Amino acid sequence: MTDIEIKKGLAGVTVDYTAISKVNPDTNSLLYRGYPVHELAATEPFEAVAYLLWHGELPDAEQLAALRATERAHRALVPAVQQAIDLLPPGAHPMDEIRTAASVIGAVDLADIGNVMDAVGTPDENLDRSIRLFAALPAIVAYGQRRRRGEALVPPRDDLDYAANFLWMTFGREADEVVVDAFNRSMILYAEHSFNASTFTARVVTSTLSDLYSAVVAAIGALKGPLHGGANEAVLHIFDEIGTADNVAAWLDQALAAKRKIMGFGHRVYKRGDSRVPTMKAALDTLVEHYDRPDVLALYTTLESEFVARKGIYPNLDYPSGPAYNLMGFDTLTFTPLFVAARVTGWTAHIMEQQASNALIRPLSAYNGPDERHIEGYVPDA
Numbered sequence: 001m002t003d004i005e006i007k008k009g010l011a012g013v014t015v016d017y018t019a020i021s022k023v024n025p026d027t028n029s030l031l032y033r034g035y036p037v038h039e040l041a042a043t044e045p046f047e048a049v050a051y052l053l054w055h056g057e058l059p060d061a062e063q064l065a066a067l068r069a070t071e072r073a074h075r076a077l078v079p080a081v082q083q084a085i086d087l088l089p090p091g092a093h094p095m096d097e098i099r100t101a102a103s104v105i106g107a108v109d110l111a112d113i114g115n116v117m118d119a120v121g122t123p124d125e126n127l128d129r130s131i132r133l134f135a136a137l138p139a140i141v142a143y144g145q146r147r148r149r150g151e152a153l154v155p156p157r158d159d160l161d162y163a164a165n166f167l168w169m170t171f172g173r174e175a176d177e178v179v180v181d182a183f184n185r186s187m188i189l190y191a192e193h194s195f196n197a198s199t200f201t202a203r204v205v206t207s208t209l210s211d212l213y214s215a216v217v218a219a220i221g222a223l224k225g226p227l228h229g230g231a232n233e234a235v236l237h238i239f240d241e242i243g244t245a246d247n248v249a250a251w252l253d254q255a256l257a258a259k260r261k262i263m264g265f266g267h268r269v270y271k272r273g274d275s276r277v278p279t280m281k282a283a284l285d286t287l288v289e290h291y292d293r294p295d296v297l298a299l300y301t302t303l304e305s306e307f308v309a310r311k312g313i314y315p316n317l318d319y320p321s322g323p324a325y326n327l328m329g330f331d332t333l334t335f336t337p338l339f340v341a342a343r344v345t346g347w348t349a350h351i352m353e354q355q356a357s358n359a360l361i362r363p364l365s366a367y368n369g370p371d372e373r374h375i376e377g378y379v380p381d382a
């Protein structure tokens with residue numbers, strides 16, 4: 001056992017190739033299919049980036065129009081999903097809600113498939129399932145927030161693009177352009193990030209030849225954790241605890257003395273800053289100006305500079321996106337489901353990539369339990 005090297009948390013282990021995205025901590029860059037993510041965020045609608053992740057190329061006008069038509073056709077909350085959500089207790093966490101809803105979508109879609117081998121699906125079927133999940137998740141997030149607030153369902157609008165319609169279904173009014181733009185950017189930045197914990201989970205499930213929906217449901221479970229996607233929600237809890245910029249130093253003294261993790265900071269791969277933060281911070285700046293909330297910026301910058309000065313650990317994407325979603329009007333508990341709605345594009349791209357060149361993912365473990373022992377009085381069968 002002594003000569004086995006354990007890579008705890010698989011840190012530093014390369015497990016496979018991917019052509020979907022490249023994370024380069026040395027140059028602090030992130031490429032989707034070769035394109036820098038900040039260029040995509042500045043120029044493309046989220047639908048085009050979804051197309052890029054699935055197909056490897058950006059769509060031309062006709063391809064984008066076709067994707068948008070399919071997306072619009074599957075936006076409405078299907079009755080079985082609404083009923084399933086309505087059966088959940090009002091206190092259910094929105095991540096449990098969206099995980100359940102994704103599972104119901106899969107059960108309904110695969111209802112006529114009698115055996116596990118056929119549920120795996122062809123590449124075309126899985127692309128179709130990916131687009132339909134991408135289209136269906138915003139209504140689930142929006143309905144969840146409205147239900148918790150005691151507000152009625154808002155049906156989708158056919159004349160709005162993905163980001164504008166998402167905000168429409170959540171708030172029941174058309175969002176200003178600056179808000180739609182910031183939201184669209186956040187979706188693009190959250191869409192994909194190589195072999196992160198939730199994507200790897202999706203690939204592990206896929207590697208058993210389970211279906212796309214099962215892989216996405218498992219990925220949602222992995223994303224919920226505060227060391228991963230749950231951090232954007234956790235950042236706002238921290239902001240609420242601190243209150244104002246004046247309280248940062250004293251709060252940080254206590255938090256660090258108690259050895260607390262400061263959510264929204266640190267990353268397994270980026271050790272000198274997350275490549276997505278400058279783009280999301282710029283979007284946050286536009287929202288701070290739009291809503292005239294310099295207090296949010298003061299708290300943001302004070303906590304960042306104090307924490308970086310003390311620990312040398314930099315913000316990750318969840319740090320600017322938490323306050324950005326708060327300014328847009330999303331409830332804090334809705335933040336991680338927004339991450340789900342974006343990341344479903346990356347997950348499904350990885351599921352299809354895994355299916356295209358599959359090998360069962362099954363690592364080894366080094367046993368460190370008791371030595372072999374026996375049940376007293378046990379007599380083997382003759």
Ligand code: ACO
Pocket residue numbers: 009226227228229231260261262263264265266267268269311313316317318
């Ligand atoms: N607050 C305080 N200390 C931290 C933080 C933090 N946010 N992040 C890392 N550290 C410290 C650890 O305590 C550890 O210190 P030690 O060596 O004295 O024990 C050291 O830095 C290394 O940290 P690890 O957790 O071992 O680093 P790892 O690479 O495994 O973790 C992780 C990365 C999980 C993201 C970590 O930085 C963290 O918990 N951050 C807060 C949660 C968060 O923001 N997650 C979002 C990730 S990005 C995303 O999902 C979009």
